[in-house]
Amino acid sequence: MVLKDDLVQDIPTANGPMRTYFFHPAVEGAQFPGIILYSEIFQMTGPIRRFATFLAGHGYLVAVPEVYHELEPAGTVLAYDQAGSDKGNYDKYAKDLSAYDDDARSLLGHMATMPQCNGRLGVVGICLGGHIAFRAAMNPEVRAAVCFYATDIHSGTLGAGKKDDSLARASEIKGELLHIWGRQDPHVPLEGRRKLLARLDEVQANYQWIEVNGAHAFMRDEGYRYDPELEHQLKSMMLSVFHRKLALSL
Template identity: 60%
Template structure:
């Protein structure tokens, strides 16, 4: 499925306008909507390719700039130490409430878009996996995919590093798919076990997938990229969203 040229919208949020990049099929019609949350580096080339991949399978995809309060619209942090330092610093500078209000704003925008069926899913990678996890607590979200979501097990997202993501798991009413790399030092085995136990105790509708892969195995830049694993897991993701977001 070919795509329209990518565009963007500046969505109003309680903490200022949020630049949000849009990817959609070129064929006229209405498609299920997916919010894609990036890593700490914002909307990099690998994130844009991931968004295009999803859109090419029949979705309209919105990719918000997660640090819009702190960086000029269009800012992309480099995949280097200064970029990582800046992204990690902002992750614990921004209020958790602002991450949540951003989610509500982009979900409302996408649901009302004239090319969207109104069916909504969320996907996120690394930091974005945690943001997707929290976005899935909104009642409009039918399906959520989280790639190696960081900080959930530590409760360390946002200013003060005391988020309530584990406690709020019962608010996730849609289906959840969690994907992990066993060789990921950011979410070790005991951390994954803690999240799994909390999801099970809450009766969440979820599937759990662990692979022999490093952190950032999905990112098609850098030495940790695993093309075979990325191919497998993105195929799983497309199938998951097609099943959960279908309107017929």
């Protein structure tokens, strides 16, 4: 499928304009379900762009916001090295928790009014983005959320002050959740995964839970931890959720 990937907009938020990149099938006048793709701490890297085009190629309007838009100049991409990791982690804890939430509300509201969007909305995120997607799913218009090895949910340490309320607010998620984890991921150990799992059961969330033998960042198609077989399998599961909850009007 031919795609359009040249639409870039600065979305107004309470903390300044948020540079956002849009991808969708190049079908004139057509409307598609909208999905926000939240990146890792490195923002719009090559792997994130390829992930976005993969989703768009299956019939979606995909938005990739710069999660650190109020902290870094527009267009900033952090490198997959120690300096980039240090900077990304610094920004993760420098940003106010409320700003993550306001960004999500702003972008969801914007997407719903775009001529390329049919109004059905979902979210997906990787690492840091998995946690942001989890919180974005607390908005009632989000029908489905896919979280790849979401960091900091179990520890409650997202944002400035490292004291988030994501576990406490889990009952606000009304759409379907898909959580995917790597058992060899040191960022979310077994006890952390079990803590979140117990909470989802407690609030009777509508969720699927997948654990695989993979290290942190096994979905990233750069670096030694990449597992292409797992990527293929799990992207298929992701698409199944989005097709059922967004593409089908049920």
